Amino acid sequence: MSNPASPPGVGLLDEGPAALTFPPGFLWGAATAAYQIEGAVAEDGRTPSIWDTFSHTPGRTVAGHTGDVACDHYHRMPADVRLMADLGLKSYRFSVSWSRVQPDGAGPANQRGLDFYRRLVDELRAYDIEPWLTLYHWDLPQPLEDAGGWPARDTAGRFADYAQLVADALGDRVNHFTTLNEPWCSAFLGYGSGVHAPGRTNGTDALRAGHHLMLGHGLAVRAVRASRPGAQLGVTVNLYPVTPATDSPADADAARRIDGLMNRFFLDPILRGSYPTDLRADLRGVTDFGHVRDGDLAIISTPLDQVGVNYYTRHVVSAGTGPAEPGPSPWPGSEDVRFVSRGIPVTDMDWEVDAPGLLETLQRVHREYTDLPIYVTENGAAFVDEVVDGRVDDTDRLAYFDAHLRAAHAAIDSGVPLKGYFAWSLLDNFEWAWGYTKRFGMVRVDYDDQARIPKSSARWYAEVIRRNGLAAQ
Ligand code: FCB
Numbered sequence: 001m002s003n004p005a006s007p008p009g010v011g012l013l014d015e016g017p018a019a020l021t022f023p024p025g026f027l028w029g030a031a032t033a034a035y036q037i038e039g040a041v042a043e044d045g046r047t048p049s050i051w052d053t054f055s056h057t058p059g060r061t062v063a064g065h066t067g068d069v070a071c072d073h074y075h076r077m078p079a080d081v082r083l084m085a086d087l088g089l090k091s092y093r094f095s096v097s098w099s100r101v102q103p104d105g106a107g108p109a110n111q112r113g114l115d116f117y118r119r120l121v122d123e124l125r126a127y128d129i130e131p132w133l134t135l136y137h138w139d140l141p142q143p144l145e146d147a148g149g150w151p152a153r154d155t156a157g158r159f160a161d162y163a164q165l166v167a168d169a170l171g172d173r174v175n176h177f178t179t180l181n182e183p184w185c186s187a188f189l190g191y192g193s194g195v196h197a198p199g200r201t202n203g204t205d206a207l208r209a210g211h212h213l214m215l216g217h218g219l220a221v222r223a224v225r226a227s228r229p230g231a232q233l234g235v236t237v238n239l240y241p242v243t244p245a246t247d248s249p250a251d252a253d254a255a256r257r258i259d260g261l262m263n264r265f266f267l268d269p270i271l272r273g274s275y276p277t278d279l280r281a282d283l284r285g286v287t288d289f290g291h292v293r294d295g296d297l298a299i300i301s302t303p304l305d306q307v308g309v310n311y312y313t314r315h316v317v318s319a320g321t322g323p324a325e326p327g328p329s330p331w332p333g334s335e336d337v338r339f340v341s342r343g344i345p346v347t348d349m350d351w352e353v354d355a356p357g358l359l360e361t362l363q364r365v366h367r368e369y370t371d372l373p374i375y376v377t378e379n380g381a382a383f384v385d386e387v388v389d390g391r392v393d394d395t396d397r398l399a400y401f402d403a404h405l406r407a408a409h410a411a412i413d414s415g416v417p418l419k420g421y422f423a424w425s426l427l428d429n430f431e432w433a434w435g436y437t438k439r440f441g442m443v444r445v446d447y448d449d450q451a452r453i454p455k456s457s458a459r460w461y462a463e464v465i466r467r468n469g470l471a472a473q
Pocket of ligand 1: 185
């Protein structure tokens with residue numbers, strides 16, 4: 001930023017060198033996703049994805065919001081990259097729209113679609129911002145959903161073909177690839193509770209989807225590695241510590257089950273090459289795992305170069321009798337588990353602010369699963385922002401980032417090989433089923449005229465990056 005001084009009313013910065021310094025080369029970034037920011041949904045050969053269909057279906061998103069225009073990033077990309085450069089970002093995590101670069105999810109590459117990402121990456125490189133490319137952030141081409149979607153095994157192979165096409169086209173200028181973003185959401189919100197696209201509600205299908213997403217991940221890692229042997233490859237999972245509400249054995253068991261479905265369902269196959277035995281037993285009434293073929297787990301556990309963790313909050317659970325909520329559940333076989341609020345401060349998503357949960361999560365991944373470099377590929381908060389005299393003084397979001405970065409620093413101190421942190425999100429954007437009603441951006445977007453206003457948190461983050469650390473508390 002032109003004026004990196006502490007914004008008035010923030011008070012978390014002091015002068016002088018940072019008291020809590022991050023390791024040299026720590027990768028400071030911000031993240032976005034294609035459907036949430038790009039707009040231009042029918043331009044240059046792009047075809048519909050499941051999120052176009054879903055958001056255009058009445059009743060699926062708040063106020064019928066869609067990503068048709070979103071932040072108009074497709075047309076404003078150079079200015080948005082300049083904004084990133086002003087913030088001093090070292091890296092930018094974005095996702096590629098599958099339907100843009102391989103319309104309908106099959107066949108040859110659409111060069112006009114690829115050109116957009118070539119321009120984006122070149123623009124980033126011109127400012128020395130490391131591009132970090134996510135191949136799949138939830139936007140399956142609609143024809144692949146019509147052919148069965150992720151519950152169908154063939155979708156995994158389609159994903160690997162698409163991954164190869166992107167690696168062939170962009171691998172000369174992109175080093176960091178993430179295959180999937182948060183496969184839990186794709187599988188369990190997309191095919192279980194149905195609150196995300198494609199909006200199907202069948203627990204067995206959700207479990208098949210989860211498996212085929214991971215199979216697609218493993219096949220994609222192999223395809224990208226074959227195309228670009230030097231690339232740094234990983235996956236991003238959304239992890240939550242799961243804590244029992246009381247010390248009763250029933251609550252402990254509820255926590256074990258939810259931890260199984262939320263965290264270990266993905267971590268174990270990807271990083272250990274097996275499904276947890278207790279999870280398989282929990283799911284006996286939902287699936288016989290007949291969709292898992294010989295050799296799948298070897299593909300799914302193809303070695304990686306890095307692990308991405310998205311962290312937002314913790315789950316506190318207790319045992320119940322009978323379904324916890326009316327309607328379809330994202331917790332197949334554990335529909336009775338209750339999610340308990342502790343009455344501590346929450347964000348505008350009603351997610352409890354729990355920074356120690358980030359430390360716990362990072363330590364667990366390192367201790368139980370891997371020595372690989374770990375990156376926080378998303379962390380952030382929605383709050384209601386107010387524009388006063390053209391400024392947004394989002395002290396609550398700023399405090400959220402500050403607390404979580406202190407937890408990230410503590411993780412490094414304790415020996416976790418945490419190599420970078422991406423704030424979610426660079427811009428306010430289309431927050432899926434919540435449409436534009438939830439703002440996660442460090443930069444405000446005025447959806448009437450697409451003006452961008454860096455909030456106090458953005459100016460503060462720029463200073464954290466510049467100092468490679470945080471002030472003493
Ligand atoms: C994550 C998603 C991201 C955004 C944040 C708030 O689950 O990956 O797209 O919606 O939550």
